[in-house]
Amino acid sequence: MRPSSLQKREAALRAAERQFxxxxxxxVTMDSIAAECGIAKQTLYSHFGSKRALFLELVTAxxxxxxxxxxxxxxxxxxxxxxxxxxxxxxxxxLAAVLTPNIVGLRRLVIGELPRSPELxxxxxxxxxxxxxxxxxxxxxxxxxxxxxxxxxPERAAAQLNWMVMGEPLNRAMMLGDAALPDRAEIEAxxxxxxxxxxxxxxxxxxxxxxxxxPAHA
Amino acid sequence: MRPSSLQKREAALRAAERQFxxxxxxxVTMDSIAAECGIAKQTLYSHFGSKRALFLELVTAxxxxxxxxxxxxxxxxxxxxxxxxxxxxxxxxxLAAVLTPNIVGLRRLVIGELPRSPELxxxxxxxxxxxxxxxxxxxxxxxxxxxxxxxxxPERAAAQLNWMVMGEPLNRAMMLGDAALPDRAEIEAxxxxxxxxxxxxxxxxxxxxxxxxxPAHA
DNA sequence: CCATTTCTAGACTGCTCAGTCTTGATTCTC
DNA sequence: GAGAATCAAGACTGAGCAGTCTAGAAATGG
Numbered sequence: 182m183r184p185s186s187l188q189k190r191e192a193a194l195r196a197a198e199r200q201f202x203x204x205x206x207x208x209v210t211m212d213s214i215a216a217e218c219g220i221a222k223q224t225l226y227s228h229f230g231s232k233r234a235l236f237l238e239l240v241t242a243x244x245x246x247x248x249x250x251x252x253x254x255x256x257x258x259x260x261x262x263x264x265x266x267x268x269x270x271x272x273x274x275x276l277a278a279v280l281t282p283n284i285v286g287l288r289r290l291v292i293g294e295l296p297r298s299p300e301l302x303x304x305x306x307x308x309x310x311x312x313x314x315x316x317x318x319x320x321x322x323x324x325x326x327x328x329x330x331x332x333x334x335p336e337r338a339a340a341q342l343n344w345m346v347m348g349e350p351l352n353r354a355m356m357l358g359d360a361a362l363p364d365r366a367e368i369e370a371x372x373x374x375x376x377x378x379x380x381x382x383x384x385x386x387x388x389x390x391x392x393x394x395x396p397a398h399a
Numbered sequence: 400m401r402p403s404s405l406q407k408r409e410a411a412l413r414a415a416e417r418q419f420x421x422x423x424x425x426x427v428t429m430d431s432i433a434a435e436c437g438i439a440k441q442t443l444y445s446h447f448g449s450k451r452a453l454f455l456e457l458v459t460a461x462x463x464x465x466x467x468x469x470x471x472x473x474x475x476x477x478x479x480x481x482x483x484x485x486x487x488x489x490x491x492x493x494l495a496a497v498l499t500p501n502i503v504g505l506r507r508l509v510i511g512e513l514p515r516s517p518e519l520x521x522x523x524x525x526x527x528x529x530x531x532x533x534x535x536x537x538x539x540x541x542x543x544x545x546x547x548x549x550x551x552x553p554e555r556a557a558a559q560l561n562w563m564v565m566g567e568p569l570n571r572a573m574m575l576g577d578a579a580l581p582d583r584a585e586i587e588a589x590x591x592x593x594x595x596x597x598x599x600x601x602x603x604x605x606x607x608x609x610x611x612x613x614p615a616h617a
Numbered sequence: 618c619c620a621t622t623t624c625t626a627g628a629c630t631g632c633t634c635a636g637t638c639t640t641g642a643t644t645c646t647c
Numbered sequence: 648g649a650g651a652a653t654c655a656a657g658a659c660t661g662a663g664c665a666g667t668c669t670a671g672a673a674a675t676g677g
Contacts, residue, residue: 204514207425221625293511296422306574344566349558356524382600439655
């Protein structure tokens with residue numbers, strides 16, 4: 182194998198990534214990928230075998246690569262030392278990482294391909310929301326056993342926090358395009374207000390329950 | 400026009416809906432639609448003109464039709480009379496309506512077609528989440544002016560509530576397929592716990608602030 | 618500097634599918 | 648029941664594209 186071969190492979194992956202994320206699987210042609218990166222179509226096929234194989238390799242690489250970016254340092258939150266600011270940092274990082282044209286495009290792509298490749302969406306779910314919520318669950322559990330929070334179901338509480346933070350901006354980005362992506366200040370405001378509601382809502386009750394009653398739960 | 404013509408048109412729409420929702424725009428062929436509903440391809444073209452036109456008519460009808468189902472009675476929540484159970488009913492209805500194979504499939508379809516037809520996704524966003532949050536915003540505002548809730552930014556609070564309820568189950572349904580749709584009991588539990596956190600977190604503060612401090616917000 | 622391997626350029630094949638056309642059957646109107 | 652419109656069945660066209668093939672250029676290694 183020639184040394185330039187690897188560079189061409191990388192160039193092909195970059196071009197394919199850009200086109201797939203921009204317009205979806207079907208509307209990308211092998212000719213257009215080859216044209217964009219200045220490589221012969223035959224070389225594409227000798228590297229990847231087929232369009233589908235190129236796509237799958239690309240998406241799985243993107244999926245596990247993102248997880249490395251977002252969660253590489255498994256964060257520790259000390260309940261006795263500003264749990265809130267550590268959580269804030271974690272959530273801001275996660276939200277900023279998710280609200281990236283690449284990641285939002287990847288989600289769109291994978292959702293659109295769900296009928297053909299459900300395993301892609303499942304992988305993205307595992308490496309994305311599920312892992313994020315698992316991390317939050319661990320933190321909530323710690324905060325609860327330290328008496329800072331009161332969460333009967335830590336996993337559900339973590340999911341609530343996660344989607345209070347991510348739901349609106351992610352949904353907007355998914356459906357309104359990359360122009361709807363918020364800036365850093367908006368991301369931080371989103372996290373701050375969610376944390377406020379979360380900590381107030383799960384604050385341990387001193388003695389008497391709050392004024393509002395809790396009617397009909399069945 | 401023959402009287403049977405309208406029936407055939409409806410049958411065609413049903414077949415097209417089923418196939419589009421199941422496998423996406425590209426992988427459906429006009430021949431397969433015609434075959435499923437026992438109609439000649441020519442008849443399809445005389446009714447709808449083109450595949451794209453059929454698709455657009457279908458999706459827009461589905462989009463606005465759903466809104467009618469979900470929000471037909473603009474709900475009133477009396478702050479002095481069990482605001483929580485009225486909100487509960489509203490949210491359970493919304494969540495159950497969204498977590499339907501049809502609606503989840505529609506969201507997948509529209510997201511997959513975003514590069515080709517961004518106006519579809521925009522319409523779905525307007526008739527779906529945006530309208531749901533607008534309804535919730537009105538209620539939050541009422542509850543706030545009645546002194547039941549304390550929400551500095553009612554719209555953001557409504558969005559937080561909305562996504563606390565919808566985020567996890569909707570995301571799972573989008574990425575894990577219709578088998579991941581929750582049943583009624585799970586839907587109600589999801590709403591109940593979200594409401595609990597929401598009302599506790601936004602309960603008016605009596606006099607002294609809660610025990611936890613509020614450090615560094617910048 | 619020659620032999621081998623790898624690349625490029627682009628022609629070519631085969632298939633799928635949107636959209637059209639033909640022909641003949643069926644149904645509605647009067 | 649005759650004439651007019653509509654519909655069914657399927658053949659046909661043309662375009663787009665995945666994947667292959669060929670011929671030759673360019674790099675590599677001895």
